[in-house]
Every structure is written in structure tokens, then in C-alpha cells.
Amino acid sequence: MFDNKVTIVVTAADHPTGLGAARAVRKLGCKIIGLYRNKSSWCCRSRVWDQLIEVPGDDVESYFGKLKDISRSSKDSLVLSPIQDEIVQLASRERDSLGQDYGFVLPAPETVDLFMDKTMFHGWAQEHQFPVPESHVATSQTELEDILQNMPFPVIVKPLFRTTEWQAESPLEKVYKLYAAKDLSQIKFDLFSAAPRYVVQRWIEGHDSDVHFCLTYYSHSGEQLAFYTGRKLLQFPRDTGSTAICTSTKQMDLQNLLQKVFAAADYKGIGSLEAKYSHTDGKYYITEPTVGRPNLQSGLAVAGGVNFNAMAALDALGRDPREVTTRKRHAMWVEEYATLLAVKESLGRNEIGFTRIISALTRARGFGAAYMSFGDSSPLRGMLSELVGGRFRRRRKKP
Numbered sequence: 001m002f003d004n005k006v007t008i009v010v011t012a013a014d015h016p017t018g019l020g021a022a023r024a025v026r027k028l029g030c031k032i033i034g035l036y037r038n039k040s041s042w043c044c045r046s047r048v049w050d051q052l053i054e055v056p057g058d059d060v061e062s063y064f065g066k067l068k069d070i071s072r073s074s075k076d077s078l079v080l081s082p083i084q085d086e087i088v089q090l091a092s093r094e095r096d097s098l099g100q101d102y103g104f105v106l107p108a109p110e111t112v113d114l115f116m117d118k119t120m121f122h123g124w125a126q127e128h129q130f131p132v133p134e135s136h137v138a139t140s141q142t143e144l145e146d147i148l149q150n151m152p153f154p155v156i157v158k159p160l161f162r163t164t165e166w167q168a169e170s171p172l173e174k175v176y177k178l179y180a181a182k183d184l185s186q187i188k189f190d191l192f193s194a195a196p197r198y199v200v201q202r203w204i205e206g207h208d209s210d211v212h213f214c215l216t217y218y219s220h221s222g223e224q225l226a227f228y229t230g231r232k233l234l235q236f237p238r239d240t241g242s243t244a245i246c247t248s249t250k251q252m253d254l255q256n257l258l259q260k261v262f263a264a265a266d267y268k269g270i271g272s273l274e275a276k277y278s279h280t281d282g283k284y285y286i287t288e289p290t291v292g293r294p295n296l297q298s299g300l301a302v303a304g305g306v307n308f309n310a311m312a313a314l315d316a317l318g319r320d321p322r323e324v325t326t327r328k329r330h331a332m333w334v335e336e337y338a339t340l341l342a343v344k345e346s347l348g349r350n351e352i353g354f355t356r357i358i359s360a361l362t363r364a365r366g367f368g369a370a371y372m373s374f375g376d377s378s379p380l381r382g383m384l385s386e387l388v389g390g391r392f393r394r395r396r397k398k399p
Contacts, residue, residue, distance in 0.1 A: 001314075001323065006030040007076040008313055009102070011063060012083035013052055014041035016335060016370035020299040021081050022048045023373060024309035031076065035066060042371060042382035058164060060086045064094060071101035079316045080104040081294075081309065085116060085161045088292035103316030105220045105269040106292045114265065115291035117160045119197045125286060128264050130257070131275075133285050134202040141192055147200045148181040154203040156240060157184075159195030166194040175240050177203065204276040204285050208235045209353055212251055212284065214258040215272045215301050217308045217321065222268055225311060225321055227255050228301040228328070233357050236335075236342040243296045244338035247360035248304050248331050254284055261289070270294055270312045296335060296370070303368030304331035331366035337383055338370075 008025050012018035013034025022032050026048055034049045037058075044052055055066050063086075071078060080102040082088045091098055092112040098104075106112060114120050119137045126132060136151070138144035148155070158175035159166050169189040176187055191198065204210075211232040217225050229251040234244040258273045271291050275284040294309055301308055305328050311321035346352050371379040 002028045002030040005076050006079065006317065007033055007050075007074060008079045008081055009033045009035065009067065009070060010081045010083060011035050011087045013049060014038040014043050015083060016043055017294060017296055017298070018083045019043040019046055019048065019379065020296070020302070020368075020370065021083060021294050021309045022046070023376070024294075024298070024302045024307050025081070025313050028310055028313060030079075030313070033070065035063065042379040042386075045378035045382050046373075047376045047378065058168075060090050060164070063087055064090055064098075067098060067102070077317060078102045079313050081312070083293055085293070086164060088112060089116060092292070103313075103318070105312060105315050107268045107271075108266065111265045111267060112291055115271070115289045117197075118158060118199045118288060119160045121289065122199060122201075125261070128261075130261055130264075131283055131285050133204055133287070136200045138198045138200055139196065144191070144198060144200065145181070145184070148178070148184065151200060151202065153181075154179045156201050156203055157187075157191075158199050158201070159191075160197045160199070161195075163195050169194050172237060172241065174242060177240050201287075204278050204287075206276060206279060207353070208232050208238065209356055210277045210279070211235070211274065211287075212249065212254055212277055213246075213272055213274045213297055214251070214254045215295075215298060215306075215308060216258060216262070217270050217311045217315075218262065218267050219321055220268055220315055222266060224259065224262070226306050226308065226326055227258065228304055228306045228308075229254055230297060230300050230304075233360060234339060234342050234352060236338040236345065238342060238345060241342075242338060243333075243335060244342045245332070245334050245357060245360075246297055246300050247333075247364070248300060248329075257284060257286070261286070270298075270308050272297070297333065299368045299370065300331055300333035303333055303366035305329050305366060329365040330363050331368065332360050332364040333368040333370075335370040336372065336380065337387075340387070 008030050010018045010022045014036040031050045033051045035055050055062050082091050092109050122135045136147045156175045156177050214229045216227040230246050230248045232243050232246045235241040236244045273289050275286050306326050310324045315321045371383050
């Protein structure tokens with residue numbers, strides 16, 4: 001579809017979302033450059049990368065410098081595939097400068113800021129009468145403690161977005177679930193050094209399988225070209241973590257909700273909406289949008305015959321995204337490492353819906369995974385080798 005004069009730059013070669021994005025565009029016939037900070041990541045072992053480039057330092061501006069370096073040394077048409085929230089913000093803020101060198105499709109800067117900042121998004125959603133859980137915004141430790149004195153528990157506490165500082169302090173936890181105000185003391189780092197604002201949100205009762213999502217792509221002209229709905233079957237950490245296993249669904253109510261939300265924001269590009277289904281009143285409550293980038297669940301859509309990453313690349317170069325053939329099918333996607341950790345965490349507590357997982361697997365006509373891929377086994381072998389090695393090391397330490 002492309003020739004070798006097109007290069008796609010993926011900004012997180014060391015993360016499974018970045019690896020999934022690269023694999024999704026591999027068949028376009030382009031070259032793929034991966035930027036990384038953690039060379040030891042299993043994802044960096046993949047054969048999908050034509051070139052891997054280290055990004056030094058911890059600040060987002062180092063990505064900007066590296067992207068400009070690549071553009072100066074390349075004669076190809078370049079496409080930017082941002083994977084992290086901070087890089088989406090960078091591309092939005094520097095769109096005039098980066099847009100001279102790279103093709104990418106993002107909504108307007110105000111929409112990027114709105115969808116990125118959970119504290120802003122909640123107020124906007126309420127104004128537009130979209131269903132969101134009861135939430136309050138805290139900008140200081142004192143405000144956070146006051147809010148917790150006046151909300152029914154359990155609640156979740158989550159940052160405006162996952163900043164670099166948050167990810168350094170809390171690499172596994174996206175949010176924290178509190179059962180009482182005193183549980184705040186169990187968070188072992190300074191919250192307001194990791195992010196400037198937090199949302200304190202009422203917990204919607206339910207299980208991992210009550211978390212649903214709708215993935216989509218809107219063209220640069222604002223037309224919705226495709227969507228794919230799914231649900232999580234397992235998360236790690238349980239209840240509040242990232243996807244371990246998910247499967248496709250046919251939830252038109254959620255797709256209709258996404259259309260209304262994205263239309264109100266004049267959305268463009270790749271994005272998604274996550275919501276939790278409440279059995280109490282039979283409604284979906286929006287928990288968070290994703291703006292300008294794929295996420296882990298995007299691998300489910302690729303396995304299910306809908307390749308949003310390829311659509312985004314074509315659109316970024318002025319090609320018709322409809323050149324990407326869409327053939328929806330029931331699929332299942334697994335993050336192997338998170339699944340093993342989730343199973344270990346839940347052993348003996350009978351918390352995993354194995355029947356639901358087996359049912360989804362038997363109906364699946366497509367299957368995807370974070371690390372496993374036919375013809376590209378190095379990431380999975382790296383993961384398994386580290387697991388086995390870690391187990392053996394622990395055994396050697398026993399008397």
C-alpha cells in the first residue's frame with residue numbers, strides 16, 4: 001500500500017501499545033522507527049522495528065528534539081504515531097512545527113486538552129448531560145482530604161492524566177480505590193508532586209467484565225469511518241487496572257454515546273471511550289476518553305478486522321483511510337504478563353470469571369496478544385525467560 005519512502009515513527013517502542021501499533025501498520029509496506037527509553041523492554045526485541053532510537057532524559061522535550069533530528073536526516077514522508085498522552089500533548093502544542101515534518105491527525109488543541117485532562121472533561125460532560133459518576137476535583141492535599149470526608153465510599157482517586165511523574169511513582173496503578181478516608185495513607189508517594197490535580201470519583205459497583213469500551217477513527221474532515229466495541233474480562237490490578245483480557249461486543253448503546261460525545265467535541269483522529277456499566281440503573285457511566293492515540297485494546301480491534309492505526313497513517317498522508325479493508329469479526333485479545341499477574345493475585349478468591357473467558361475464546365474468530373505474534377516471537381520469549389529466571393532466582397534464595 002505504501003512504498004519504502006514512507007516511515008512511521010512510533011513513540012513507545014518499549015511499551016506493548018507501541019509494539020501493537022507497529023505490528024498493525026507493518027503490512028502497509030512502510031519503514032518503522034521506534035523510539036524508546038527502556039532498551040531492556042521485551043517489546044524492543046521485536047522484528048517489527050526497522051530502527052530503534054533511544055530518547056535520553058525524562059522530559060517530554062527530549063522527544064521533540066529527537067523527532068526533529070529524525071526529520072532532518074530522513075528523505076522519506078514521515079508519519080507520527082504518538083503512543084503516550086504526553087506525546088499527544090506535545091504534538092498538539094507543537095503541531096505547527098512538527099506538522100511541517102510529520103503527518104498526523106489530531107482534534108483541535110482545546111479538544112486534546114479537554115479529553116486529556118480528566119478534571120476538565122468531567123465538568124464538560126456534566127454540562128452536556130453525558131453520564132459520568134459523581135466526581136470532585138482536588139488541587140491540593142487539603143482539598144482532597146476535605147472531599148473524602150464528604151463522599152460515600154468506596155471512591156477512586158485518579159490524576160488529571162498519567163504524567164511522567166505519576167508513571168514513575170505508580171507504574172501499575174492507573175487509579176487508587178479507597179474504602180475509607182484513612183486509606184489515603186496507603187499511597188506511599190506525594191500525590192501532588194506526581195500530578196497537579198485529581199478527580200475523586202464515586203465507585204461504580206461491578207466487576208472487571210462491566211468495563212466496556214468503544215474504539216473509533218474520525219477522519220481529518222470529522223467523519224466517523226469505523227468503530228469497534230468491546231469489554232474487559234480481566235484487569236491487572238483487579239478492579240482498577242489495565243486490560244489483561246478483553247473481547248469484542250455489539251454494544252450499540254455505547255457506540256451511540258461515543259458519537260454524541262465526539263460530535264460535541266468536533267473530534268478528529270483515533271480515539272476511544274471507556275465506560276462502566278451499572279447494574280443498578282442499567283446505564284453506562286463514562287470513566288475516561290482516550291484522545292489522539294491507540295491504547296491496549298486497539299489490538300482487539302486489529303484482531304477483529306478493524307485497523308485504526310493503518311487508517312490513521314493513510315489519513316495523515318492525505319490518502320483515503322477507506323483503503324484499509326474492514327471486516328469485523330468476533331475477537332479476543334490478551335496481555336499475557338498482566339493475565340498471569342491477575343491470576344496469581346486472585347488465586348483462592350474465586351474472583352476470575354473463567355466461564356466467561358472460555359466462552360469468549362470459543363466464539364472468537366480472531367485472536368491477538370500483546371507479545372505473542374507468529375513470526376515475531378522474541379517479545380514473548382523475553383517475557384517467559386524473565387518469568388522463569390525470576391522464579392528460579394527466588395528458589396535459590398530459599399534455605
